[in-house]
Amino acid sequence: MKHDPTMSVPCETLYTRDMILPIDYADIVAASERLDGVALCTPVLSNAEANARSGAELFFKCENLQRIGAFKFRGAYNALARFDAEARRGGVLTYSSGNHAQAIALAARLLGMPALIVMPKDAPAIKIAVTRRHGAEIVLYDRYTEDREALGSRLAAERGMTLIPPYDHPDVMAGQGTAAKELFEEVGPLDVLLVCVGGGGLISGCAVSAAALSPQCRVIGVEPQAGNDVQQSLRTGERVRIDVPQTIADGAQTQSPGLLTFEVIRHRVSNIVTVSDEALVRSMRFFVEQMKIVVEPTGCLGAAAALEGLVPIAGKRVGIVLSGGNVDAQRLAALLTTEA
Ligand SMILES: *Cc1c(COP(=O)(O)O)cnc(C)c1O
Numbered sequence: 001m002k003h004d005p006t007m008s009v010p011c012e013t014l015y016t017r018d019m020i021l022p023i024d025y026a027d028i029v030a031a032s033e034r035l036d037g038v039a040l041c042t043p044v045l046s047n048a049e050a051n052a053r054s055g056a057e058l059f060f061k062c063e064n065l066q067r068i069g070a071f072k073f074r075g076a077y078n079a080l081a082r083f084d085a086e087a088r089r090g091g092v093l094t095y096s097s098g099n100h101a102q103a104i105a106l107a108a109r110l111l112g113m114p115a116l117i118v119m120p121k122d123a124p125a126i127k128i129a130v131t132r133r134h135g136a137e138i139v140l141y142d143r144y145t146e147d148r149e150a151l152g153s154r155l156a157a158e159r160g161m162t163l164i165p166p167y168d169h170p171d172v173m174a175g176q177g178t179a180a181k182e183l184f185e186e187v188g189p190l191d192v193l194l195v196c197v198g199g200g201g202l203i204s205g206c207a208v209s210a211a212a213l214s215p216q217c218r219v220i221g222v223e224p225q226a227g228n229d230v231q232q233s234l235r236t237g238e239r240v241r242i243d244v245p246q247t248i249a250d251g252a253q254t255q256s257p258g259l260l261t262f263e264v265i266r267h268r269v270s271n272i273v274t275v276s277d278e279a280l281v282r283s284m285r286f287f288v289e290q291m292k293i294v295v296e297p298t299g300c301l302g303a304a305a306a307l308e309g310l311v312p313i314a315g316k317r318v319g320i321v322l323s324g325g326n327v328d329a330q331r332l333a334a335l336l337t338t339e340a
Pocket of ligand 1: 099166196199200203252324
């Protein structure tokens with residue numbers, strides 16, 4: 001299928017000031033206080049070659065350098081830090097394609113509570129191994145035939161654990177929003193913020209930060225071309241469910257936006273664009289060769305949109321969240337040496 005960058009959502013979202021959304025900026029400020037001294041305030045990188053290619057001034061927020069190698073530590077720790085004494089004793093359960101699992105495992109260990117993780121059998125080996133190393137118990141499932149949410153709920157009930165889903169939870173969304181808060185606090189207002197989109201936890205938190213700290217900033221989500229469930233949902237105004245997408249962006253293989261995340265996306269996100277797997281590979285190579293950093297395929301979504309001219313950003317100040325860097329060395333080598 002040929003990629004058509006004009007396949008974007010036509011509507012411009014209106015900002016309505018007094019709207020009630022699942023989270024507001026005060027939740028993000030509270031999250032950043034909980035994360036202070038626990039999560040890293042990751043660096044913001046600039047690069048002359050990236051600016052030349054895009055014709056814009058790009059600011060890369062390096063969440064690939066966050067603890068566990070992805071922004072997901074922010075939301076996970078924020079959620080677990082809010083557990084009461086009884087919930088802490090019972091512990092936490094989650095399902096995840098990987099980074100959220102690691103994040104929950106580490107946050108649970110730091111807070112001294114048990115963690116059980118339901119993970120797909122075909123998750124990258126490094127993600128399964130690291131999750132286990134953080135001391136979490138792991139139950140594997142088949143993502144093409146089993147329903148992880150049903151399995152997760154059943155196990156949580158059986159064991160008296162609290163389920164923290166990977167994106168559709170206010171504390172998770174608020175935690176993720178601290179990434180954009182830090183970015184705006186460091187570089188000031190921006191014209192555009194590009195954020196990769198799986199289930200929408202990261203972009204919903206970041207969009208709430210943007211509305212508070214840089215109200216003129218357009219927040220644009222970026223999805224893999226094969227899995228544009230959120231783009232379709234924004235277009236139709238209702239949550240669209242798709243088949244499990246086949247893409248190298250394993251952190252964005254979600255089938256539909258969350259109930260809560262979609263509420264925020266509908267009101268705070270201007271547009272969603274999509275990028276091909278080939279564009280993700282070219283961007284990964286750009287980061288290794290030009291910027292000397294490893295960014296996993298999903299983490300390249302926002303950057304690929306900017307570097308490949310898929311969003312109109314000429315002359316603008318543009319923030320890009322590099323969401324994660326967890327990719328096996330072997331897989332990285334294979335991806336970097338394929339034709340793209
Ligand atoms: C989870 C994840 C995403 C998608 O985040 P959502 O909150 O589900 O939209 C993007 N990139 C990486 C590296 C992730 O781990």
